[in-house]
Amino acid sequence: MSETLLPPHGKGMLGARGALELIGLTKQYGDERVVDAVDAEIRPGEFFSLLGPSGSGKTTTLMMIAGFVAPDRGAIRLDGADLTHVPPQRRGLGMVFQNYAIFPHLDVFENVAFPLRARRVAKAELRRRVEATLALVRLERFATRYARELSGGQQQRVAIARAIVFRPSIVLMDEPLGALDKNLRYAMQVEIKELQQRLGMTVIYVTHDQEEAMNMSDRIAIMNQGRIEQLGPPGEIYERPRNAFVGRFLGEANLLDGTIEQIAGDEAALRTRDGVLLRARCRSPAITQRTASLFVRPEKLAFGDVPEADRGESNCVQGVVQRRAFLGSMIRTTVQIGPTTQLTVDQPNLMNGAGPQVGAPVVVSWAVAHTLTLPE
Amino acid sequence: MRRRSTLLMLPALTMLAAVFLAPLVLFLAQTVIIDKDAPPFWPHVLSVIESRVMLRTILITNWISLLVTATALLLGYPVAYYLANRRGPRFTLVLFCVIVPYFTSIIVRTFSWMVILGRNGLINHLLQDLGLIDAPLPLLYNRTAVVIGMTYVLLPYMVLTLFAAMRSIDPNLLRAARGLGASGPMIFARIYLPLSLHGVVSGALIVFILAVGFFITPALMGGPSDVMVATLIERSVEIDLDWSTAAVMSLYLLAVTLVLYAVYYRVTDLRRLMGT
Amino acid sequence: MRRALPAYVTVLCLLLLAPIVIVIVLAFSGPGYLQFPPRSYSLDWFIRFLGDPRWRESLWYSIVIGFIACIVATVVGFFAAYAFVRGSFAAKKLLLSLLLLPIIVPTVITSIAMYFVSVRLELVGNVLWIGICQAVIALPVVLLILLSALQGVDVNLERAALSLGASPVRLFVKVVIPLAAPGLISAALFAFLTSFDELIIALFLTGVRVQTLPVRIWNSLHMEIEPTIAAVSAFLIGVTGVVLLLDGLLRGRRASTMKTRR
Numbered sequence: 001m002s003e004t005l006l007p008p009h010g011k012g013m014l015g016a017r018g019a020l021e022l023i024g025l026t027k028q029y030g031d032e033r034v035v036d037a038v039d040a041e042i043r044p045g046e047f048f049s050l051l052g053p054s055g056s057g058k059t060t061t062l063m064m065i066a067g068f069v070a071p072d073r074g075a076i077r078l079d080g081a082d083l084t085h086v087p088p089q090r091r092g093l094g095m096v097f098q099n100y101a102i103f104p105h106l107d108v109f110e111n112v113a114f115p116l117r118a119r120r121v122a123k124a125e126l127r128r129r130v131e132a133t134l135a136l137v138r139l140e141r142f143a144t145r146y147a148r149e150l151s152g153g154q155q156q157r158v159a160i161a162r163a164i165v166f167r168p169s170i171v172l173m174d175e176p177l178g179a180l181d182k183n184l185r186y187a188m189q190v191e192i193k194e195l196q197q198r199l200g201m202t203v204i205y206v207t208h209d210q211e212e213a214m215n216m217s218d219r220i221a222i223m224n225q226g227r228i229e230q231l232g233p234p235g236e237i238y239e240r241p242r243n244a245f246v247g248r249f250l251g252e253a254n255l256l257d258g259t260i261e262q263i264a265g266d267e268a269a270l271r272t273r274d275g276v277l278l279r280a281r282c283r284s285p286a287i288t289q290r291t292a293s294l295f296v297r298p299e300k301l302a303f304g305d306v307p308e309a310d311r312g313e314s315n316c317v318q319g320v321v322q323r324r325a326f327l328g329s330m331i332r333t334t335v336q337i338g339p340t341t342q343l344t345v346d347q348p349n350l351m352n353g354a355g356p357q358v359g360a361p362v363v364v365s366w367a368v369a370h371t372l373t374l375p376e
Numbered sequence: 377m378r379r380r381s382t383l384l385m386l387p388a389l390t391m392l393a394a395v396f397l398a399p400l401v402l403f404l405a406q407t408v409i410i411d412k413d414a415p416p417f418w419p420h421v422l423s424v425i426e427s428r429v430m431l432r433t434i435l436i437t438n439w440i441s442l443l444v445t446a447t448a449l450l451l452g453y454p455v456a457y458y459l460a461n462r463r464g465p466r467f468t469l470v471l472f473c474v475i476v477p478y479f480t481s482i483i484v485r486t487f488s489w490m491v492i493l494g495r496n497g498l499i500n501h502l503l504q505d506l507g508l509i510d511a512p513l514p515l516l517y518n519r520t521a522v523v524i525g526m527t528y529v530l531l532p533y534m535v536l537t538l539f540a541a542m543r544s545i546d547p548n549l550l551r552a553a554r555g556l557g558a559s560g561p562m563i564f565a566r567i568y569l570p571l572s573l574h575g576v577v578s579g580a581l582i583v584f585i586l587a588v589g590f591f592i593t594p595a596l597m598g599g600p601s602d603v604m605v606a607t608l609i610e611r612s613v614e615i616d617l618d619w620s621t622a623a624v625m626s627l628y629l630l631a632v633t634l635v636l637y638a639v640y641y642r643v644t645d646l647r648r649l650m651g652t
Numbered sequence: 653m654r655r656a657l658p659a660y661v662t663v664l665c666l667l668l669l670a671p672i673v674i675v676i677v678l679a680f681s682g683p684g685y686l687q688f689p690p691r692s693y694s695l696d697w698f699i700r701f702l703g704d705p706r707w708r709e710s711l712w713y714s715i716v717i718g719f720i721a722c723i724v725a726t727v728v729g730f731f732a733a734y735a736f737v738r739g740s741f742a743a744k745k746l747l748l749s750l751l752l753l754p755i756i757v758p759t760v761i762t763s764i765a766m767y768f769v770s771v772r773l774e775l776v777g778n779v780l781w782i783g784i785c786q787a788v789i790a791l792p793v794v795l796l797i798l799l800s801a802l803q804g805v806d807v808n809l810e811r812a813a814l815s816l817g818a819s820p821v822r823l824f825v826k827v828v829i830p831l832a833a834p835g836l837i838s839a840a841l842f843a844f845l846t847s848f849d850e851l852i853i854a855l856f857l858t859g860v861r862v863q864t865l866p867v868r869i870w871n872s873l874h875m876e877i878e879p880t881i882a883a884v885s886a887f888l889i890g891v892t893g894v895v896l897l898l899d900g901l902l903r904g905r906r907a908s909t910m911k912t913r914r
Contacts, residue, residue, distance in 0.1 A: 067814075067815075068811050068814075087814075088811070088814040088815055089814045089815070089816075089818055089819060089823075090817075092817065093815060094816075095811070095812065095815035097808045097812055098808070099806065101806060101808040101809050101811070103809060103813075103831075104809075104831070105830045105831060114816050114818070115816035118816060118818045118819070118822055119817055162816065163815075163816075166816070166817065172815075381734060381735050381739035382735055382739040382740075383735075384731035384739070385731070385732050385735040385736075385739070385747070387727075387728045388728045388729065388731065388732035388791065388795075389732075389747075389751075391724070391784070391791070392750070392751060392753075392754075392791070395766070395784055395785055395787075395788045396753070396754055398769070399762075399765035399766050399769040400761070400765045402765070402768065403764060403765035403768040403769070406768075451664060454657060454664075455664055455665075457657070458661045469665070470661060470665055473665035473669050474668060475896065476668075476672060476892070477669070477672060479842075479892050479895070480672060480849075480888070480889055480892050481848075481849035481851070481866060481885075481892070482849070482851065483866045483869050484672075484675065484849075484869075484888050484889060485671060487675065487869065487873060487881060487882075487885055488672065488674055488675045488885070490873065491674065491675070491678065492671060492674065501688070528668075528671065532668075585756060588758070589757070589758025589759070590758075591758070591759065591760045591852055592851055592852065596870075596873055606758055606760040609760055609761065609764065610760055613764050613767075619768070626760075626761045626764065626765075629758055629761060630757065630758075630761055633756060633758060637749075637753075637756050641745075641749050646745065646748050646752060647748075647796060647799060647800070
């Protein structure tokens with residue numbers, strides 16, 4: 001039944017539609033640049049997330065793509081055609097809103113039929129497509145219900161069904177899972193991702209939840225203060241953040257401020273404010289100033305010394321355990337390695353929460369390959 | 377989308393301009409453009425406003441309006457306080473008692489007071505039946521009757537305005553004051569009264585604005601010495617057919633009203649105008 | 653103090669309701685002079701009211717003019733309220749204060765000004781024109797009710813409709829109007845009531861031929877208080893009661909739909 005939702009014949013191959021280009025997109029409210037010269041190319045069939053803290057401009061960017069906010073500068077292109085000044089109702093983009101925005105005066109069937117009625121789809125065809133879409137989101141038994149009679153997850157599915165029933169080339173989602181509790185959130189993430197892959201549609205997804213973004217996205221754009229700080233696949237951004245903000249925002253991070261003492265090849269030696277000398281990978285053009293941050297993920301750190309043979313490839317520091325937090329699947333230990341410097345170490349909880357106790361002297365070590373120097 | 381929604385203002389603005397503003401301007405222009413043998417503008421305006429009748433009427437109008445505003449405030453404040461601090465059926469019942477007269481035709485409400493206060497009215501009948509008086513008392517067609525009638529008509533405006541202001545007072549402030557050891561009267565004087573003060577100002581302004589331009593009640597319930605400005609304006613058109621004098625008096629009344637409205641505009645959220 | 657306040661509020665509420673109750677009771681009194689409490693009860697005065705062709709004619713004019721004012725004020729006011737809630741333009745508050753002027757400017761002045769123009773345009777006694785003039789007075793009422801009703805409509809519902817391909821007309825017909833329906837009906841009811849109860853504009857503009865109910869009551873009060881007025885007044889109170897009742901029901905519905913939307 002899902003083939004009814006695939007792009008109609010003659011429109012090209014699956015996934016050929018739905019390429020979106022953002023060119024220098026800018027929006028200003030008063031003196032504040034909410035969105036500042038955003039450039040991005042979203043590929044057909046891609047799951048693309050805009051991730052950032054609140055006020056970073058991600059929702060405004062989405063609203064400009066949808067056509068509800070007019071950009072002050074820049075352009076939006078869909079499959080090569082300029083979309084910048086097209087009114088929202090003629091953009092043909094599906095949209096799922098944060099609070100679902102299900103019409104309270106229409107039942108589920110009529111909500112999903114709404115875009116088809118707006119396009120004057122013939123009766124029989126309309127019924128067939130609405131029913132197929134409802135089956136796709138497993139709501140076929142709820143067609144005559146109203147939004148107030150549905151659970152959060154069901155309302156979410158209605159919103160998705162309504163946004164895809166007219167086969168838009170791109171579906172926009174504005175924090176669609178924000179109102180759901182944690183377990184349901186994960187289930188819905190899986191469901192949305194499966195649906196997206198099955199239908200081969202392009203999804204542009206706004207969220208402030210990093211795990212959600214990493215779980216679902218092909219590529220993520222990290223936004224901060226109206227700009228895209230970094231754009232790339234989740235793994236790349238997680239492992240190789242371009243700056244301290246990105247490193248801190250996507251997951252937990254150890255960031256130690258210091259000065260660069262020397263650079264040799266792709267390796268730099270950085271002295272922390274407490275005088276500890278540490279080594280890190282350094283992508284040469286990125287580091288120009290003397291001050292920088294040393295970056296390493298807590299799960300890359302381990303307790304205990306490394307064998308003599310591996311010393312050249314590792315950092316080793318001594319410290320005292322300051323705090324221990326039991327987080328269920330892992331243990332988070334904070335180690336004081338200097339008067340003003342701490343390291344966070346995440347270990348999987350393998351043996352009933354065993355590990356160094358508060359006050360114990362420890363050695364923390366990790367591979368230089370996992371360590372980066374980042375600009376301030 | 378934004379720009380187009382702004383265009384939706386046009387029908388309302390057009391109607392307001394054509395049916396309301398234009399007639400006002402044309403009528404008030406009578407003060408300037410009168411017949412060719414008319415007196416010049418300022419002397420004419422001054423002669424109307426400084427005439428003894430007009431001066432007396434202005435004084436009476438202001439005095440009655442002040443009395444009505446003060447009475448409505450004194451009567452209405454406790455009721456608004458009660459409404460703001462009650463929930464459930466009692467709240468609904470009291471609100472009902474305020475709302476029903478509010479939406480009843482002014483002419484009906486005035487008629488009712490005429491029946492109550494009239495020579496052969498309710499009160500006179502009652503007093504005579506009780507043997508307290510021999511001849512009916514002249515309760516109607518005097519200033520007290522006007523004040524009673526107008527207060528009755530305008531009291532709901534006062535109560536609803538005060539209520540809106542009081543409802544926005546955070547009850548935690550009062551609890552905090554109690555927790556800090558303040559007595560009941562002190563909480564009222566130092567916390568509640570100051571916080572409800574802007575409601576008092578708004579309520580007093582709106583009641584006074586409506587009172588100075590009041591027509592129906594004073595015209596029906598007042599005696600010959602209780603003529604208010606609105607009545608005088610109506611008479612000079614209906615009886616004297618003197619449009620230019622009516623225009624000058626209207627200009628005065630309009631000026632007073634608009635100045636007070638400007639103050640009201642500064643101190644109040646206009647959306648509270650009807651107390652909803 | 654604890655007991656004084658409820659006692660005072662009770663007394664004042666009785667005083668507020670008394671005039672209205674008295675009129676209603678009088679309207680049902682038996683034949684003879686107006687007296688309270690009446691010696692006997694009957695429907696005589698209502699029969700006289702509805703049996704008199706002149707009163708009946710006034711009732712008819714009141715209804716027709718009320719409908720015209722209601723439709724004009726509601727339609728015009730709805731668009732304006734929508735523009736206020738969704739539009740972005742400078743001087744919003746100033747514009748609102750302008751549109752609320754008709755209830756601030758003393759009605760006597762407004763009426764005389766309208767009369768002044770109507771005489772020259774030969775519109776005195778024109779039912780349609782009277783309706784439009786009263787619609788100006790009803791406009792602020794409509795506007796205030798619809799402002800709060802439209803503020804309750806989630807802007808994302810409108811965005812959703814547009815993103816799903818609805819034209820602006822479809823957006824209004826299928827989404828905005830249904831969602832604002834309770835507020836719209838309330839606004840229409842109060843617009844009708846405003847016109848139905850309005851005296852001063854009617855007094856100046858109706859002329860000799862066309863007289864609305866309030867105008868005829870006014871004229872009668874100037875001559876002699878005849879008991880029929882009590883019946884007519886009770887009828888007007890009844891209309892107010894019906895409007896308030898319907899509005900209360902609508903408010904209940906609005907409140908229950910709000911709740912489900914969290």
